[in-house]
Amino acid sequence: YLYEVLNNIPETTDETLVSFGGYIPSSDILQELEEEWEEFGIHYYHVGFIIIDLNTGMGLSYDLDRQYYSASSIKGPYALSFADLNPDSATNFEGTIESMLVYSDNDAYTTLQNIYHREYIMQWCEECGADPEVNRYKYPHISTRDMTRLWVHGYDYINSTELGAVIGSY
Numbered sequence: 001y002l003y004e005v006l007n008n009i010p011e012t013t014d015e016t017l018v019s020f021g022g023y024i025p026s027s028d029i030l031q032e033l034e035e036e037w038e039e040f041g042i043h044y045y046h047v048g049f050i051i052i053d054l055n056t057g058m059g060l061s062y063d064l065d066r067q068y069y070s071a072s073s074i075k076g077p078y079a080l081s082f083a084d085l086n087p088d089s090a091t092n093f094e095g096t097i098e099s100m101l102v103y104s105d106n107d108a109y110t111t112l113q114n115i116y117h118r119e120y121i122m123q124w125c126e127e128c129g130a131d132p133e134v135n136r137y138k139y140p141h142i143s144t145r146d147m148t149r150l151w152v153h154g155y156d157y158i159n160s161t162e163l164g165a166v167i168g169s170y
Contacts, residue, residue: 001057002052002054002057002152002155003128003129003149003152005020005021005052005057005059006050006129006145006148006149006152007129008020009050009061009064009145011064011065012061012063012064012065014063015037015046015062015063016062016063017030017033017060017061017062018060018061018062018064019058019059019060020057020058020059020060020061021052021053021056021057021058021059022056022058023053023058023059023060025060033062037062046063046066046068047062047063048061048062048063048064048066048068048143048144049061049062049063049144050062050064050144050145050148052148054155061144061145063144064143064144064145065143065144065145066143066144067134067141067142067143068141068142068143068144068147069139069141070139070140070141070142070147071139072104072106072109072139073147074121074135074139074140074142074147075100075101075104075109076101076151076154077121077124077147077150077151077153077154078109078112078118078120078121079097079100079101079112079167079170080124080153080154080157080158080164080167080168081120081121081123081124081150081153081154082097082112082116082120082121083097083157083163083164083167084120084124084157084161084164085120085123085124086116086120087163089116090163090167091163093111093112094166096108096111096112097112097167097170098170100112101167101170102170109138110138113138118135118136118138121135121150122135122136124150124153125146125149125150127153128149128150128152128153129149130142130145130146130147130149130150131143131146134146154168
């Protein structure tokens with residue numbers, strides 16, 4: 001049901017705060033968020049986020065559809081998609097995956113990328129409704145909404161398989 005929640009949040013390409021699922025933030029929460037955004041703005045940074053209560057589907061999002069540089073945050077969905085779609089190979093590379101996730105080891109990530117490319121994460125994108133094209137790149141620019149779709153897909157995998165739970169523990 002979380003995909004449905006994500007798909008029903010209105011598209012925003014500007015700095016718009018959107019509450020959804022019946023959540024109404026208090027004035028104190030709004031004030032705290034505004035103070036944080038001002039701090040980011042002073043340094044010319046942008047921020048996007050989505051907070052979802054996994055039990056109720058209620059939440060809050062901000063600048064959900066702006067593309068952000070993924071940096072190492074893409075390694076989690078990459079590892080989970082690899083384990084999900086090629087569990088035998090993922091088991092053989094478990095130490096590499098652990099190093100990639102626990103220590104953000106770029107060499108480990110590069111090793112897997114050189115062997116398996118981005119086929120699995122692109123397939124995951126198609127499965128969960130994220131734009132697969134952005135993942136043609138090793139460290140893509142991706143929207144908060146699409147990164148959340150990948151993490152929700154990962155959440156399902158972590159909670160439904162033994163290997164997913166192991167990878168999720170890293």
